[in-house]
Amino acid sequence: MNGVSGRMGYRQHLLRSILAIREQGGVVSADGSRVQVEPILVGRSEAKLAELAARHGVEHYTTDLDAALADDRWQIYADFLVTTARASAIKKAIAAGKAVYTEKPTAASFEEALELARLARDAGIKNGVVHDKLYLPGFRTLKRLIDSGFFGRILSVRGEFGYWVFEGDWQAAQRPSWNYRAEDGGGIVVDMFPHWSYVLENLFGRVESVYARAVTEIPERVDESGASYEATADDAAYAIFELEGGITAQLNSSWTTRVNRDELVEFQVDGTHGSAVVGLFGCKIQPRNATPKPVWNPDIADGHDYDADWIESPANETFENGFKTQWEEFIRHVVDxxxxxxxxxxxxxxxxxxxxxxISSREGRRIDLPEVTL
Structure with a gap:
């Protein structure tokens, strides 16, 4: 596990996934037996690794990635590094014959990301990329609605994601400073659009074109040491995606917006037979036969409670942490x-x-996307 001292690597992958799997006795394989997991923590700071290992009862840690990859005990290489360091480490893991599981984006450029896919194919190694949002309770409920035909013909998708990330001067920022430096792999497009790619693709259809506007709305921020720096990466992006089947998706992504919605991410899906609003956990629906009939009249205040017209959709199931669930699926992929x-x-x-x-943002134009094949 390379990069476990970072926020996502520690909280979601080590603590809530691998250690939780270890504590439950492993992953149930196809024959009913259990496959236990044993992590080795890899990073640059031996002191940080030693502290994490001691805190959580992990026996193995090292600052020598090459030595860990050369050791046959470790079957899966997991990568949670910053984007700019990811591809080179994954290439080492592929060359060592390890199965690879990684955060996204998988590389800093499409050319390099496609190269990783080809290298993995040619080496015959199993590989997986985190698709955590598909495992969230809200999106799993949405998938069930789609599969049941609840929406009829889906017309459009509108998504709002984001929150205010403090500039770092009078309150510490909630995100690391490299997120706001393009030269270090930062930017909300690089961070969030790979998520929107798999969410749209797996729920609604392949993205066939994009028109986007990416902006840097806060040009100067303060880093972890209290020094001011120029924010060179985009911190907000507004995009229109055309999906196969004629569905239009509009997504706003921003680290410079104050939240006025139930959750930090919400999608509204409108169809001929019904609509739904989903977040990380919640899902509200409005069927065709329960849709009110609004009348536009700007001269009279509208006292209708439109929120009350929506029905909470029951989950009917308790979902585990999405990162953990996908980890279990990948381990079964490797083992079975x-x-x-x-x-x-x-x-x-x-x-x-x-x-x-x-590119669309820089050039101010709509761009068609090709199908990606090896």
């Missing part, structure tokens, strides 16, 4: 050759969408 649709090629499609969206 279970299904794994979220591979390096899927990751490359996400990088392509981010890359082309930035």
């Amino acid at each position: 050759d279970g299904p794994n649709p979220y591979d390096f090629l899927a990751g490359a499609r996400g990088v392509l969408l981010a890359e082309q969206s930035l």
Whole structure:
């Protein structure tokens, strides 16, 4: 596990996934037996690794990635590094014959992301990319609504994501400073559009074109040491995606917006037979036969409570942490050759969408996206 001292690597992948799997006795394989997991923590700071290992009862840690990759005990290489360091480490893991599971984006460019997919294919190694939002309770409920035909013909998708990230002067920022430096792999398009790629693709259809506007709305921020720096990466992006089947998706992504919605991310899906509003956990629906009939009249205050017209959709199931669930699926893929649709090629499609969206923003034009194949 490379990069476990970072926010996502520690909280979601080590603490809430691998250690939780270890504590439950491993992953149940196809024959009913359990496959236990044992992590080795890899990073640059031996002191940080030693502290994490001691805190959580992890026996193995090292600052020598090459030595860990050369050791046959470790079957899976997991990468949670910053984007600019990811591809080179993954290439080492592929050359060592390890199965690879990685955060996204898989690389800093589409060309390099596609190269990783080809290298993995040619080496015959199993590979997976984190698609965590598909495992969230809200989106899993949405998937069930789609599969049941609740929406009829889906017309459009509108998404709002984001929150105010403090500039770092009078309150510490909630995100690391490298997120706001393009030269270090930062930017909300690079960070979030690979997510939107797999969410749209797996729920509604392949993204066929994009028109995007990416902006740097806060030009100067303060880093972890209290020094001011120029923010060179985009901190907000507004995009229109055309999906196969004629669906239009509009997504706003921003670290410079104050939240006035139930959750930090919300999607509204409108169809001929019904609509839904979903977040990370909640899902509200409005069927066709329960839709009110608003009348536009700007001269009279409208006292109707439109929120009350929506019905909370029951989850009917308790979902575990999405990162943990996907980890279990990937381990079954490695051990039992279970299904794994979220591979390096899927990751490359996400990088392509981010890359082309930035080009769209620079050039002020709509861009068609090709199908990605090896």
